[in-house]
Amino acid sequence: MSDELFKALADPTRRKILDELSERSGQTLFEICARLVSKHAVSMSRQAISQHLAVLETAGLVESRREGRQKFHHMNPAPLRHITERWLRPDERKSSP
Amino acid sequence: MRIHLNSVFVDSQVKALDFYTNVLGFVKKHDVPLGEPSEENRWLTVVSPENPEGAELLLEPSGHPAVGPYREALADDGIPATQFAVDDVHAEYKRLRELGVRFTQEPLEMGPVTTAVLDDTCGNLIQIMHEG
Numbered sequence: 001m002s003d004e005l006f007k008a009l010a011d012p013t014r015r016k017i018l019d020e021l022s023e024r025s026g027q028t029l030f031e032i033c034a035r036l037v038s039k040h041a042v043s044m045s046r047q048a049i050s051q052h053l054a055v056l057e058t059a060g061l062v063e064s065r066r067e068g069r070q071k072f073h074h075m076n077p078a079p080l081r082h083i084t085e086r087w088l089r090p091d092e093r094k095s096s097p
Numbered sequence: 098m099r100i101h102l103n104s105v106f107v108d109s110q111v112k113a114l115d116f117y118t119n120v121l122g123f124v125k126k127h128d129v130p131l132g133e134p135s136e137e138n139r140w141l142t143v144v145s146p147e148n149p150e151g152a153e154l155l156l157e158p159s160g161h162p163a164v165g166p167y168r169e170a171l172a173d174d175g176i177p178a179t180q181f182a183v184d185d186v187h188a189e190y191k192r193l194r195e196l197g198v199r200f201t202q203e204p205l206e207m208g209p210v211t212t213a214v215l216d217d218t219c220g221n222l223i224q225i226m227h228e229g
Contacts, residue, residue: 024203028175030214030222031202038207046174068216069172070201 002086005079008059014052016040018061021075028070029053102142104155105178106164107219110137113156116218117143120196121181126153154179159220168220175201177214177224186211186227 008014013036020035021027027035033049036042053073056062060079064071107113117123123143132138142153159168171178183189186204190213194200201222202214212226 028201028214030175030177031205034202034205034207034212050174068199068201069169069220070175070222071173072201 002082004055004059005061005082008055008061011052011055013042013044013049014056016042017049017052017056018075021062021073022077025074026072028072032073100152102153102155103179104157105217105219105221105223106159106168107156107217107221108159109219110139110141110156110158113217113219114141114143117154117156120193120198121217122146123154124149156219172220172222175214175222178221180224180226183225183227186213186225189213189225 016036017032020032020039029046029050032053033046036044036049053062053064057064061076062073063076064073066072105113114125118125124146125141126144126149127140127142129140130138131140137158141156143156144151144153159165168178190200190204193215199216200213201216202212202224204211204213210226210228212224214222214224217223
């Protein structure tokens with residue numbers, strides 16, 4: 001779990017995706033791409049953004065759900081607790097890799 | 098050479114004519130029967146009342162087998178089929194929301210343009226935009 005989490009957070013584009021999803025929950029791939037290009041000047045193919053989203057989903061940081069014909073993406077900050085529990089609250093620590 | 102016509106594939110021409118005229122506010126320009134059943138096989142176009150001699154939008158039957166997978170893939174990723182210009186995206190968003198229109202993207206400022214994306218209830222997403 002934590003390997004995927006740190007890998008997901010290591011990439012600046014993926015961190016920007018999380019910034020945008022935390023600003024407004026429930027975005028289509030189209031909207032995520034629009035926000036990245038217009039607000040962050042990220043010039044990346046839709047396929048590349050889609051792959052970044054897949055990495056975030058594997059880490060549990062992004063969840064997607066279908067509504068009508070669309071797929072909407074949401075941020076799930078819960079896995080970030082692993083970070084705080086590991087170093088900020090070591091008394092609650094479980095053994096981590 | 099001029100751009101005279103754009104088309105969107107629609108699940109039903111009857112339903113699409115209602116949405117594109119009564120909800121979006123376009124007006125019917127051409128309606129020519131082309132086959133059976135006649136209400137779903139027409140050369141059916143709408144225009145903007147602000148520019149009745151301008152570009153037409155063809156509401157095209159979606160019976161071709163390639164249309165389904167193509168439109169599903171676009172809809173899945175939230176990609177609009179076409180785009181219309183409005184005076185004020187925020188005002189239009191409010192007006193259409195009150196008419197029960199579903200938006201997949203709320204008004205978003207993207208540098209020089211403001212956009213929003215709505216569901217036309219006939220299988221397409223439509224982007225509306227204004228500049229400035």
